[in-house]
Amino acid sequence: MDEKQTVVLGEYECLDDMGFDNLKIVQDERLYRFTSDSVLLSKFAHARNGEKIADFCAGSGIVAFHFYALHKARLTKSTFTLFELQENLAALSKKTATYNGFENFSFEILAHRHEKLMMWLDVIFTDFTDCYTTSKSCTFFHFKIRREINGISVVHRNH
Numbered sequence: 001m002d003e004k005q006t007v008v009l010g011e012y013e014c015l016d017d018m019g020f021d022n023l024k025i026v027q028d029e030r031l032y033r034f035t036s037d038s039v040l041l042s043k044f045a046h047a048r049n050g051e052k053i054a055d056f057c058a059g060s061g062i063v064a065f066h067f068y069a070l071h072k073a074r075l076t077k078s079t080f081t082l083f084e085l086q087e088n089l090a091a092l093s094k095k096t097a098t099y100n101g102f103e104n105f106s107f108e109i110l111a112h113r114h115e116k117l118m119m120w121l122d123v124i125f126t127d128f129t130d131c132y133t134t135s136k137s138c139t140f141f142h143f144k145i146r147r148e149i150n151g152i153s154v155v156h157r158n159h
Contacts, residue, residue, distance in 0.1 A: 007095045015099070018062070023069055026095040027060050028088065034062035042067035050077040058082035061093030061105075068102065080105045 007026065009015070015024040019039070027033050042063045047053055055064035061082050068080060082105065084090040090109050097105040 005098050005101055007099045009095075013092070013095075018066060018069065021069055023065070023100050024096070025060055025062055025065060026092045026099065028092060031089065031092075032059060034060065038062045039066050042070065047071070047075060047078060049075050051075075052079050052081070054081045054083060056083045058084045058093055059089050061096055064105070065093075065096060065100070065102070068104075078104065081108060082106075083108045085109065 009026065010028070012029045013026055014029060016027050016033070017023075018025050025034070039062070045067055047067075053064065053067075055061065058064060064080050064082055068075065068078075080102075082090070082093050084093065084107070087109055090107050093105075094107050096102075097107075
């Protein structure tokens, strides 16, 4: 659909420009706000149409939203799941998806259940310091350094 929808912003929330296609992201002025690192990270990832894509510790969702926006013409059958530990940040990402009309996004609030989830995912964006693997193979994109870990693409930003 990708048509703009109305969202109700909280007292400290604002719509910030994502930098292209008139897309906006909802952010809370009191919380962490995305930087150019997040945008760069999304440019190093690869996914095939139809793959299930996850963003762990998604925050307000900038990495997954930016990645989808860059590739939405090609990823028409892909789905995105944003995992976040903090409910207030997950609420921001839900508002962003609603505002931009991104219907192929879902949202989960979780603690440390990521190993079980990796069994059914193909691409993962994460700020975790380690890549936890299962029986699937994993491609680890670390900016310009790429190493094979065992079919899941993991995009990790090193702090």
